[in-house]
Amino acid sequence: MADPTTYRPATGEIPTDPGVYKFRDEHRRVIYVGKAKNLRNRLTSYFQDPAHLHPRTRTMVFSAASVEWTTVTTEVEALQLEFTWIKQYDPRFNVKYRDDKSYPELAVTLGEEFPRVQVMRGPHRKGVRYFGPYAHAWAIRETVDLLLRVFPVRTCSKGVFKRSEQIGRPCLLGYIGKCSAPCVGRVTPEEHRALVEEFCDFMSGHAGPYLRRLEQQMKEAAAEQEYERAARLRDDIDALRRAMEKNAVVLADGTDADVVALAQDELEAAVQIFHVRGGRVRGQRGWVTDKIEDVGAPELVEAALQQLYGDAGAAGVPKEVLVAALPEDAAETEALTEWLTGLRGSHVDLRVPRRGDKKTLLETVERNASQALALHKTRRASDLSTRSRALEEITEALGLETAPLRIECYDISHLQGDDVVASMVVFEDGMSRKSEYRRFAIKGFEGQDDVRSMHEVITRRFRRYLAEKQEQGEWEAPEGEEEGVGGPIDPDTGRPRKFAYPPQLLVVDGGPPQVAAAARALDELGIDDVAVAGLAKRLEEVWLPREDDPVVLPRSSEGLYLLQRVRDEAHRFAITYQRSKRNKRIRAGELDTVPGLGETRKKALLKHFGSVKKLRAATVEELTEVPGIGRRTAESIATALASAAPRTPAVNTATGEIIDDGE
Structure with a gap:
């Protein structure tokens, strides 16, 4: 890979005009084409400190060996030239949509x-x-x-x-x-x-x-x-x-429009297009793409419109194009509209619908895009050859002796240090084994110490494994039956014991601190045949114990895709458990002020009414219907709940999601 400083142009040499630029590799192949309304501002952003670049952008910059540009008069010309060059050179780092299936x-x-x-x-x-x-x-x-x-x-x-x-x-x-x-x-x-x-x-x-x-x-x-x-x-x-x-009526006013919506995650995006003619859905198309560069919804929509209409001519562009997102810069939106208008030969209304039937239709297309993305991922994950290639890539990248047929991943979850929990998910042969999932409540301490929590969870899991392995010497399989591979079979249930099978690869959600904690826990227990790795979410880098630099898997790597699926599943499982514990604590918390009310009667009240909100609205007579609740206790409960101040809804500061609505 080339050092970007070797081909970086002097800032004063780059014009401030609109234009289109090309990054070329050492063989003079064009690997990326982009446009900008100010070439100097855009190009200098690629040559900042590499640590501040998105990992996909950083890979592109280090893969390039030169950059060149062409100035144009307007942003519309830049859009046209960008499309022409993308079609001509087919750059590998540009967004390239491919049909999610062959449509007739x-x-x-x-x-x-x-x-x-x-x-x-x-x-x-x-x-x-x-x-x-x-x-x-x-x-x-x-x-x-x-x-x-x-x-x-x-x-x-x-x-x-x-x-x-x-x-x-x-x-x-x-x-x-x-x-x-x-x-x-x-x-x-x-x-x-x-x-x-x-x-x-x-x-x-x-x-x-x-x-x-x-x-x-x-x-x-x-x-x-x-x-x-x-x-x-x-x-x-x-x-x-x-x-x-045979075509459903979706817009009563006989509208001719294309509706474009998308669904995306950190790795891929799916686009769905409904072609509406005369108010009826005349056709549907779907595409998926790998997000090689750090692009948002507006950029993905723009690339979809280029691919959809670039070669369609006037007959392919309708009067209205309804999209899920538009560029924040009004000038870019205006240039895109002008480009479509030029293709059609008459005005094209490009906009995001805000209300009414068209907004409802866009939501329908968005649901189709979400389902298409989920189906694409399911097909990709369930393909045997793809899973085999993913395990081979992980084996090679991490320097493992054998393919990790069993992968366990751990994640820590808490809310500002409260209700600390951990999850353990299991993937065998690249597929999830939900029957093997386990969850842990961290009871030894409270606080936002993910490293200490990770050490405790790994210690508890493998201490159980060693204990069950030790029991194997005291248990003999019945005649004609075999012991389970890697651990004992429970003679009572005939199934493997909970922690009987050790993984070949242990993955933690986090960077070097979490990886070091997991490795230290295994060392303390004397376990040296389990590989440890961590996947840092921000840059998608794989960290190994006692290594100063991460392992960077290629963006298109099936191995990276598998590790991300494992990590995301551990995160989902941990969040689900943490929320259930938090909800139980919140629901019972307001009853703590009632004198003489124990845990048994708290549970009975919550079971009878279903929520604290309904319990707060209950009369004394209704409270006495609960077994074990007398009139005096019912009056105390009603008084305590009536005097309790309503709580402020809690919000997850990272996502903006309401995680506790105060009820």
């Missing part, structure tokens, strides 16, 4: 003499107009089958078309009236293209005027007593309406 689309090959309607997948081709994408290919075929009655356009392949030309007879669709049979000259190329254009107008959402025209023709035919023609038009109208009903 309805395609019309307008570039042919006799355009064909068909189902297509994959990249778009020139001379082809696309509608969709759709969730299922059968949904497209059902829609097309209904529309062919009204718009009998060609759907056959080139081979079938040429054969019909040679023999002078159309295919079956031509005989049953679902093809105008241009192959045998029933219609001219101009007449067939007119049918295709009407078909495209209908699929674009312009169904209303066409239906009204057909209804008028039906009435005229009936008035002229041409009942067969009127009946045929009536059936055509019914077919068109059935085709329209």
